[in-house]
Amino acid sequence: MQAAASLVLVLLVLGVSRWQKLELEKSIIWSVVRATVQLIAVGLLFTVIFESEQAAVWAWLWVAAMVVASAYVAARRAAGVPGVAVSAFTAIGANVTIVLLVVFGLGILDTEPVAIVVIAGITIGNTMPSTVQAALRMSDQLSEQRGEVEAMLSLGFDGASATRRQSAQVTSHALVPQIERTKVVGIIALPGAMTGLLLAGTDPIDAVLIQLVVMILVLGSVAVAVTIVTLQIARKALTDDLRVADWVKR
Known part of the structure; x- marks a missing residue:
């Protein structure tokens, strides 16, 4: 829930980009999605790695x-x-x-x-x-x-x-x-x-x-x-x- 709530700030950034006609909306969305996927993947890998005997x-x-x-x-x-x-x-x-x-x-x-x-x-x-x-x-x-x-x-x-x-x-x-x-x-x-x-x-x-x-x-x-x-x-x-x-x- 905390992570989802933080998306409010992403919406704020998107709003600023659209208001100022920066044309960064796609880049912002892609960066957030990519970061989310990467961090979840890293978290899962860390779980496997740190619980391993090696x-x-x-x-x-x-x-x-x-x-x-x-x-x-x-x-x-x-x-x-x-x-x-x-x-x-x-x-x-x-x-x-x-x-x-x-x-x-x-x-x-x-x-x-x-x-x-x-x-x-x-x-x-x-x-x-x-x-x-x-x-x-x-x-x-x-x-x-x-x-x-x-x-x-x-x-x-x-x-x-x-x-x-x-x-x-x-x-x-x-x-x-x-x-x-x-x-x-x-x-x-x-x-x-x-x-x-x-x-x-x-x-x-x-x-x-x-x-x-x-x-x-x-x-x-x-x-x-x-x-x-x-x-x-x-x-x-x-x-x-x-x-x-x-x-x-x-």
Whole structure:
């Protein structure tokens, strides 16, 4: 009943779209239907997986599938950037590996199948959009500042030095929203993980501590993923003889 009641807000969005003539009604309906089907399917799969004797194996396979799927989605959304699939896979895969090693290796959380999937899912869910945006923005920055990069190369700078400013700009742009969200958490915004735990009856202090871990992980994971993808794209933007590649638009 709660889920059905939330459809009132969907009707509100549809009304706004129709009123403003945005022509987004089909897209809105499709996204809601798709999300509903996907979440129900995931819920059923989780029930089977976590009740299985091989729950740990299934959890790691699920994480691997999420990494591959996220790299595929990133490649589709940033199709104009050469090698973005490999860059996204490397960035997201390395990121998830680091996060899971920190969380479970340092004993922050118990190594349970549900915790593995949840932490990996939160990490990927937050880093994939940032990875896509970083890839697109890095491509744009290199195109807009191609002359500057070529000038630095002609003066004898190596590839990393010639593209360092563009990489820094993209990384900074990706981190600022995450930093701002971290600043206002608890004052203006109540994050989803903490809210869910509170609604489930978890002790408020425990909910806050778990949310703090999640937020720090998200901030760190975005930084790692964006840095990896920008550096890889910067390398692909230059040829072996240190010229700007043809795919970088003039």
